[in-house]
Amino acid sequence: MKKNINIIIMGPQGSGKGTQARFLAEKYDLQIFETGSILREIAKQDTKTGQKINEIINIKGDIVPWDFMKENILRQKIDQLDKDRGIIFDGTPRILEEAEFWNKKLPSVDRKIDYIFYIDVSKEESMRRISSRKLCKKNAHPLIVGKDLSEEESKCPICGSDVYRREDDAPEKVLNRLQWNEKNMKPVIEYYKQKKMIIRINGERPIEEIKKEILGYIK
Ligand SMILES: [Zn+2]
Known part of the structure; x- marks a missing residue:
């Protein structure tokens, strides 16, 4: 069922927002706008911007500065998208400046945000x-300890290759990211609350229940 709607889906890491975004994208034929994967794609390109992004995200492990992001990534990317299809913004905006940017930018490309969902997880x-x-290691199959394999198991149940935990998922790194997010998300949530646009979804429930609740809001 194709729908030309634009949705923002926000939430902390591990909230399952990516899963919900992919589900909605498929259901309504929406284009996924996820800055993490956009940046990783650009970082592979042999261009000036590509090299700079590669240095920031892959070599230094830093966050791309907002002004650079806005001028060199977001403006171009939004213009490249199919005008006849809606967009789902996955984990975007991450800071208040970005929320304000989209608020101005989207009307100039004949779009508006129809729904904003915040998937809340402690x-x-x-x-x-x-x-x-x-x-x-071999196929990057995503696995959940306690569901797909036990803590002690060291082989992938799908392909049999060795399993590992991403360096980025070490507890102290995760805590850092969650704290950065929390600090930056608060003003974004406030901003949309004042516009009466945000719909809070309790994310500590089964995926299917969350899907159903979200679909109930979309007309
Ligand atoms: Zn595997």
Whole structure:
């Protein structure tokens, strides 16, 4: 069922927002706008911007400065998208300046945000979910400890290759990211609350229940 709607889906890491975004994208034929994967794609390109992004995100492990992001990534990317299809913004905006930017920019490309969902998950639950993630070496199959394999198992149940935990998912790194997010998300949430646009979804429930609740809001 194609729908030309634009949705923002926010939430901390481990909230399952990516899963919900992919589900909605498929259901309504929406284009996924996820800055993390956009940046990783650009970082592979042999261009000036590509090299700079690669240095920031892959070599230094830093966050791309907002002004650079706005001028060199977001403006171009939004213009490249299919005008006849809606967008789902996955984990975007991450800071207040970005929320304000989209508020001005989207009308200039004949779009407006129709729904904003905030999938709320406590810091403890986020930590628990992220630290239970592992990947296999050969095919990067995403695996959940306690569901797909036990803590002691060291082979992928799908392909049999070795499994490991991403360096980024080490507890102290996760805590850092969650704290950065929390600090920056608060003003974004406030901003949309004042515009009466945000819909809070309790994310500490089964995926199917969350899907159903979200679909109930979309007309
Ligand atoms: Zn595997």
